[in-house]
Amino acid sequence: MTVSVFIPSQLTAYTGGVTRVSAAGATVAGVLDDLDRRFPGLKFRVVDEQDRVRKHMRMFIGRDETRSVVAPIRDGDELLIFGALSGG
Amino acid sequence: MTDAIQLLVGTRKGAWIYRSDAARETWRVQGPIFLGSIISHLVLDPRDRKTLLMAAATGHLGPTIFRSTDDGETWTEAAKPPAFPKSDDADARSVDHSFWLEPGHASEPGVWWVGTSPPGLFESRDGGARWESVAGFNDNPRYWDWCPPEAGTPDGSLLNQVVIDPRDAAHMYIATSSAGVFESCDRGRTWGPLNENVEASFLPDPYPEFGQDAHFIALAPTNPDRLWQQNHCGVYRLDRPGERWERIGKAMPVEVGDIGFTITPHPRCAETAWVFPMDGTDVWPRTSPGGKPAVYRTRDAGASWERQDAGFPTEQGWFTVKRQAFCADRADPLGLYLGTTGGELWMSGDEGGSWRQIAAHLPEIYSVTAAPL
Numbered sequence: 001m002t003v004s005v006f007i008p009s010q011l012t013a014y015t016g017g018v019t020r021v022s023a024a025g026a027t028v029a030g031v032l033d034d035l036d037r038r039f040p041g042l043k044f045r046v047v048d049e050q051d052r053v054r055k056h057m058r059m060f061i062g063r064d065e066t067r068s069v070v071a072p073i074r075d076g077d078e079l080l081i082f083g084a085l086s087g088g
Numbered sequence: 089m090t091d092a093i094q095l096l097v098g099t100r101k102g103a104w105i106y107r108s109d110a111a112r113e114t115w116r117v118q119g120p121i122f123l124g125s126i127i128s129h130l131v132l133d134p135r136d137r138k139t140l141l142m143a144a145a146t147g148h149l150g151p152t153i154f155r156s157t158d159d160g161e162t163w164t165e166a167a168k169p170p171a172f173p174k175s176d177d178a179d180a181r182s183v184d185h186s187f188w189l190e191p192g193h194a195s196e197p198g199v200w201w202v203g204t205s206p207p208g209l210f211e212s213r214d215g216g217a218r219w220e221s222v223a224g225f226n227d228n229p230r231y232w233d234w235c236p237p238e239a240g241t242p243d244g245s246l247l248n249q250v251v252i253d254p255r256d257a258a259h260m261y262i263a264t265s266s267a268g269v270f271e272s273c274d275r276g277r278t279w280g281p282l283n284e285n286v287e288a289s290f291l292p293d294p295y296p297e298f299g300q301d302a303h304f305i306a307l308a309p310t311n312p313d314r315l316w317q318q319n320h321c322g323v324y325r326l327d328r329p330g331e332r333w334e335r336i337g338k339a340m341p342v343e344v345g346d347i348g349f350t351i352t353p354h355p356r357c358a359e360t361a362w363v364f365p366m367d368g369t370d371v372w373p374r375t376s377p378g379g380k381p382a383v384y385r386t387r388d389a390g391a392s393w394e395r396q397d398a399g400f401p402t403e404q405g406w407f408t409v410k411r412q413a414f415c416a417d418r419a420d421p422l423g424l425y426l427g428t429t430g431g432e433l434w435m436s437g438d439e440g441g442s443w444r445q446i447a448a449h450l451p452e453i454y455s456v457t458a459a460p461l
Contacts, residue, residue, distance in 0.1 A: 010148045041165045045149035048182035049171035056148040083148040 001026055001073045005035065006080040011046070014039040023079075028059065029069035031079055046081060056084045091419045092461035096140070097427060098127035098412070101451035103142060105130075105160050107461055112423055112437055115446050121160055129412055131189045132459040133215075135197050141216045143186035143202065151185045153202070155216045168218040170202050170210035172226065179237070181206055188412070190250040193257035203247035207235040207264050209276065224277040225262070225270075234267035234281075234298055241265045241301070248411060249305055253312050261305060261315070268300030269317065284332045287321040304350040304411050311358035314389075318351040323363055325390050336390025340365065344377050344384070344395075350414040354422065354439075359389045362396075362416075362440055364409045364426060375406040383424070385440050399443035400434075407432075412455035419460075427453030 007019050015021060023038075025031035029051065036043035046057050053059060053067045060080040061071060073079065095106040095115075104119030121127075125144045133139040138157050145151040153166040172181040183204045192199025192211075200212045202219065209222040225231070225247075235245060246265040253259035258275040261282070268283040281298040288300045301320035308314035317324040323337030323346040337346025347368030354360035362383045367373045376382070382397035400407075413427040424436040431450035436443045 008148075010146060040167065041152065041169075044169060044171070045152065048150055049174060050180040050182050051174075052182065054148070054150050086147055 001075045001077070003031055003073055003075075003077045003079050005031065006078070006082075008081055008083045010083045011042055011081065014042040014045075025073055027069065027073055028061070028066060028071045028079065031073055032069065056086045058082045058084050091417070093417045093419065093423060094132070094459050094461050095425055095433070096130040096132060096455075096457045096459065097433065097447075097450065097453060098130045098142070098455035099427075099431070099451040099453050100126055103127040103130050103160075104447075104450065106433065106447065112419070112435070117447070118160060122154070122163075126185065127454065128185055128187045129189045129455045129457075131191065131457055133191050133200075134459070135191060135194060137460070139215055141189050141200060143189055145185045151183050151204075153186060153189075153216055153219070164217075166212075166217055166219065170204055170208065170219040171221070172208060173221055181208065183208060184244050186210075187246050188249050190252065193252050194254065195257055201250040201252075203250050203262065205244035205246045206237070207245055207247035207266060209247055209250065209262060211276070222276045224272065224274075225279055228279060234270075235264065236266065248303070251305055251307055253307070254309075255312060261307075263302035263305045263317075265301045265303075265320075267298040268302045268319075269305060269315075270298075282326075282331060285335070286317070286319055286324055286333045287335070289321050303348070306351055306353045306361075308353050308358035308361075309355045314358050316351045316353055316361050318348050318363055320347070322346040323348070323351065323390065334390070336386070337363075339386075339391060340384060340393050341395075344382075345369070347372075349374075349409060349411045352414050352416050352424065355416055355418045356420075356422075357387070360385065360387045361390075362414070362424065363393075364407075364414055366408060373406075374408050376408075379404050379406050381405040381407040383426075383440050396436075396440035397443075398441065399436075406430075410454055412457070413453050415456050415458050417458040417460070423458065425456050425458055427456040429453065 023031045023034040032043040093108045097104045102120035102123040106115045128143040130142045140156040142154040152169040154163040156163045188203040190201040198215045202210045209225040210219045212219045249263040251261040260272045270279040271282045304318045306316045313328040315326040324333040325336045326333045340346045352362045367377045381400040384393040408429040417423040429452045433447035
């Protein structure tokens with residue numbers, strides 16, 4: 001599956017400043033693995049070693065939020081990654 | 089003439105490097121580095137005097153380690169940052185942040201250790217690129233006794249220090265916020281608590297085998313059999329092979345007390361160390377007692393202490409100095425440096441006799457390390 005991925009500002013240091021990239025994968029984890037191959041280190045900043053989405057990161061498939069990395073991805077989906085409203 | 093010094097400063101919002109002239113009179117600043125990132129520790133490898141490692145995270149992103157070999161101009165991220173082994177348990181641990189970076193023994197170039205929150209010990213054998221979990225601690229059958237999940241300090245429970253005996257790479261100490269001090273004589277394969285006579289006033293048994301909050305430990309550089317400890321409950325000293333700590337903080341003035349985050353030994357005198365007391369009364373403000381900041385120095389291994397406050401505010405100075413934010417260089421005369429939660433960097437060029445501010449308006453300072461230029 002090929003999806004369009006929105007990259008938040010917190011991660012554009014990995015993507016050379018680009019906020020929209022294409023990636024392939026059948027699940028959220030697969031898409032993140034594909035991104036990590038091209039932008040090494042990106043996945044671990046978003047998902048921890050137990051495959052849990054980090055506390056202050058949010059991911060949406062289209063308009064539906066998911067915190068599961070095994071959530072399926074369909075061809076043409078859009079995966080949006082955001083930094084949550086937090087901090088200070 | 090002294091040596092030129094560089095101060096590596098980690099803050100809640102990035103890192104800065106201050107470099108002095110040979111007299112330590114003027115300082116040039118480099119930074120911010122990774123503005124907005126939480127930098128718990130920034131350390132120069134004393135073995136090659138070239139490699140810098142930085143423990144970083146952000147409010148959103150997970151923790152990682154950055155490495156520089158060009159004086160902090162460019163940084164490379166660890167290919168495999170510290171991470172606990174994958175587990176199917178619902179409460180499986182994940183590293184929230186790396187807190188303490190320790191260069192390995194002089195005989196082991198390229199080896200580094202890191203302590204994390206939640207408490208974890210990790211080792212790199214390739215200069216900080218790939219990190220492996222140290223099973224002897226992280227998978228120890230007693231791990232959950234030593235590091236119960238509910239024992240967190242405000243920023244999370246910590247393995248806040250790794251200390252290596254300069255005479256023996258296999259002889260290590262660690263400090264934790266939930267179980268006190270531990271010792272290993274086999275390079276981290278097995279660990280035992282080392283907390284006899286150290287108070288834990290917040291537990292039903294105030295002198296348990298483990299459960300103390302060891303804020304900071306340090307070996308005396310000229311006598312590695314001497315350990316200094318600034319504990320949550322007071323200042324202690326232990327002379328090995330003894331196992332019973334002595335509460336040397338009892339000799340501090342009663343109105344000041346012996347609560348603090350950190351202790352700094354003299355690099356050339358095993359009888360001398362400095363502490364930065366903070367207010368541990370009633371609700372624990374953790375600020376300078378009475379709003380009058382001061383360091384206290386012992387020159388007789390803790391039998392007595394003298395106040396050193398010249399240059400600090402004489403009133404309304406509500407400093408807090410965190411665990412990694414007080415250090416000494418190795419120049420002669422000795423330089424002492426401390427960073428405050430208010431973003432001020434202070435130094436003394438006369439062994440604490442007088443203090444002057446060398447930077448202000450930084451974010452909350454988490455760590456200050458000094459290294460020769």
